[in-house]
Amino acid sequence: MIVPYTHVILLGGILFLIGMVCTITRRNLIMILFGLEIMLNAAAVTFVGAGLQLQQIEGQAIALFILAVAAAEVSVGLALIVCIYRQTGTIDPKCIEGNVCRLE
Amino acid sequence: MTIYSIIFYIIAALMIISTGMAVTRENMVHAVLYLVVSFLGSALLFFLLGAPLLGILQVIIYAGAIMVLFLFIVMMIRIEPPERRASPVRHYVAVGVICGIYFGAVVLLMLVSEPAAREPMASAIASPADFGHYLFSRHWLAIEMISLLLLVALIGALHLGLSGMRRRTNKGDAS
Known part of the structure; x- marks a missing residue:
């Protein structure tokens, strides 16, 4: 016997919340990607917990797909960040948007 | 309170603390290292919840490949020391509103959940072979x-x- 399923939901919820706060408040493209990773991970934890609760292997399959999508997303995202850095010399989203603090 | 639940709570506390540390660091190398700890914690959690294959994949892909990729990019990009610009107030208002709605939803989900969800879960384990067969057949x-x-x-x-x-x-x- 492990813990009640609600505790797993609560853990996933708190992790998702931390990721969301990171995505919204940090002003750094890499930290924004970090937040996305944390949120995807929280979703995977919740899916595995649900799979155990319902005694279905389906939850683990979805978690595997989440893993693959996260890998694809992070590779393209980091390539975009490197591209942006080469063109504008900064990874601050505010600077990119208004071209305010462009380094020449 | 079995040994499994004690392990679960320890891992959960470790994950929450290290993730919280990761998102508040200024130095991004430190953030990456804290996040590695958090992902290792979730790999342990997968083992505990009966998904050994996913736990191993989590260590290899998340804590290994993705985090090394992040570390590589962080070291490649020269980060200028950030001018200390405070985030505008409306960002924090947005965070507050979204967190409130979201946390309300989670608590509501916990309250309306059927009684079976409040009983401790029976432990079960999906062996990697079964999981693979299921995955490739369905x-x-x-x-x-x-x-x-x-x-x-x-x-x-x-x-x-x-x-x-x-x-x-x-x-x-x-x-």
Whole structure:
């Protein structure tokens, strides 16, 4: 016997919340990607917990797909960040948007 | 309170603390290292919740590959010391509102959950062989789509990297 399923939901919820706060408040493209990773991970934890609760292997399959999508997303995202850095010399989203603090 | 639940709470506390530390660090190398701890914690959690294959994949892909990729980019990009610009107040208002709604939803979900969800879960384990058989018999199309997605991501990342380099070379020729 492990813990009640609600505790797993609560853990996933708190992790998702931390990721969301990171995505919204940090002003750094890499930290924004970090937040996305944390949120995807929280979703995977919740899916595995649900799979155990319902005694279905389906939850683990979805978690595997989440893993693959996260890998694809992070590779393209980091390539975009490197591209942006080469063109504008900064990874601050505010600077990119208004071209305010462009380094020449 | 069995030994499993004690392990669960320890891992959960470790994950929450290290994730919280990761998102508040100024130095991004430290953030990456804290996040590695958090992902190792979730791999342990997968083992505990009866998914050994996913736990191992989590260690290999998340804590290994993705975090090393992040570390690589963080070290490649020269980060200027950030001018201490406070985030505008409306960001925090947005965070507050979203967190409130979201946390309310989670608590509501916990309250309205059926009584079975409040009993401790029975432990079960899906052996990697069973999991693989299930995956390839029921979800073979999704597996193909995922592999195609990974291929497209690979080509896209390659294209982005190459196009940036080509533009820089042209600029260098012109000047």
